[in-house]
Amino acid sequence: MKIHHIKYPEIPETGGNEYSVAAGFFDGIHRGHQEVIGHAMDVAREKGLSPAVMTFDPHPSAVLGNRKEVTYITPYKQKMQLLEEMGTDTVFVISFTGEFASMTPEQFVECYIRRLGIRHITCGFDFSFGRFGKGKPDDLERLSEGDYGVSVIGKVTEEDEKISSTRIRSMLSEGDVSGAAQLLGRPLMTDGTVIEGDKRGRLIGFPTANVDPVPGSCLPAPGVYAVTFETDGRLHAGVLNAGYRPTFKDPSDTFLSVEVHLLDFEGELYDKPVRVRWIRRIREERKFAGIDELKAQIGRDREEARLILAAQHDS
Ligand SMILES: Cc1cc2nc3c(=O)[nH]c(=O)nc-3n(C[C@H](O)[C@H](O)[C@H](O)COP(=O)(O)O)c2cc1C
Ligand SMILES: Nc1ncnc2c1ncn2[C@@H]1O[C@H](COP(=O)(O)OP(=O)(O)OP(=O)(O)O)[C@@H](O)[C@H]1O
Structure with missing residues (x-):
């Protein structure tokens, strides 16, 4: 897949190719986005055009300033990987700058449709x-x-409400990862690397892989979750705690740790790249009176995760 990074007013050299593009920011590549991108690909096949996506970087709200902290349901690399898996040949990533944002519709059409060789554009x-x-x-x-065709995709809904990145982000902020998966068409995936923790997990009998998520990952609310954990091409069942470990840590410690206890694995994982898929929330993180209580609870969490993941596997 070819990725063209474009900064206004530059126009990349595309060698006379002609494209059918899907246009939008597409954070999450949710079911609404999949419909828009899928349509652009169908048109590409019908008309003999190259299947492409036009997207922007960073998120417009990072530039227009209406969101405090910008995190992504699908950070850049994961978004590119998903687009490639869907069959996209070319991605135009337009730098979202103040200058770009203030173009007139006529300028946008001239620079980013006509001069790029776009023969069909699909949007929502x-x-x-x-x-x-x-x-x-x-x-x-x-x-x-x-000069080019236009397709406009009608609203894709779930329970009569538009499927949107904003709605998915709000579900994640409440820990509703199973609801988010329903709108995404797949579970939320967090990519990261295994880092060293305080090594307390082994002592309490539940070793954990501490995950450092890629910067800008949109994480669900703190709590305990049933997850799958993919590394070295293998999928493991796991139970994850995202939070501040109040049983051990000072309340002023604001570092959010993401750690996964793997149900059927023992071994070394440091520095490995991993992909966590969030399946279902189990409970909130709590401060326990002592280690024994915490250990008993993690034991119950582990069994609950095992049941959730087995049921998911069977369905
Ligand atoms: C499934 C699971 C649930 C957990 N729940 C809590 C909790 O509710 N409260 C808490 O203080 N710590 C909780 N922890 C965190 C443990 O305190 C943590 O695993 C331990 O401190 C080890 O940390 P380390 O990996 O940095 O050594 C949980 C850990 C796991 C794996
Ligand atoms: N549910 C949907 N049904 C149809 N089209 C959609 C839907 N959601 C997004 N689109 C279209 O997909 C493209 C990308 O949209 P965009 O990135 O703004 O997604 P969004 O989910 O609406 O995000 P946000 O919640 O941030 O507004 C746009 O062309 C948009 O109109």
Whole structure:
């Protein structure tokens, strides 16, 4: 898959290729996004065009400043991997700058559709672009003069409400990872590396792999979760604690640890790249009176995770 990074006003050399693109930020590549991207690919096949995606980096809210801290359901690398798996040949990643954001719809169409060789553009019903987000799908049609086709995908919903990145982020902030998986069409995936912890886990009888998530990962609310843990091409069942370990740590310690106890694995994992898939929340993190109580609870968490993951496997 070819990735073109574009910074306004540059236009990359694409060797005369002609594209069918899906346009949008696409954080999460959820079921709504999958419909938009899937349609762009169908058109590419029908018309003999190259299947492509046009996306932006960073998230517009990082530049327009309406979100405090910008985290991603699918950080950049994972998003690229998912797009490639869906059959995308080319991705145009446009730097989302103040200058780009203030283009008129006419400028956007001239620079990023006509001059890039785009012959068909697919977007969702609420796609917007250009100054104040004023450019709408209708404008794409109005400005095309027959040079390119436009498809607008209607609202994809779950329980009568639009599936959106914002909705998924809000579910994650409440720990509802199974609800989020329903909208994503797959579980939330967190990529990271195994780092050293305080080595207390082994002492209490539950060794854990401490995961350092890739920067900018959008994590679910603190708590205990049933997860799968993929490393070295193998999938392990696990029970994860995301939190501040109040039983051992000072409340002023604000480092969020993400640690996974693997149900059927013992061995060395330091420095390995891993992918955690969040399956279901089990409970909140709590401060226990002592180690014995904590150990008993982790034992119950482990059994609950085992049942959740076995049921998921059977279904
Ligand atoms: C499934 C699971 C649940 C946990 N729940 C809690 C909890 O509710 N409260 C808490 O203080 N620590 C909890 N912990 C964290 C333990 O305190 C932690 O594993 C131990 O401190 C080891 O830390 P280390 O890996 O940094 O050595 C949990 C850990 C696991 C694996
Ligand atoms: N549920 C949906 N149904 C149809 N089209 C959608 C849906 N969600 C997003 N799209 C379209 O997919 C593209 C990418 O959308 P965008 O990245 O803004 O996603 P979003 O989920 O709506 O995000 P946010 O919650 O941040 O607004 C846009 O063209 C948008 O119109």
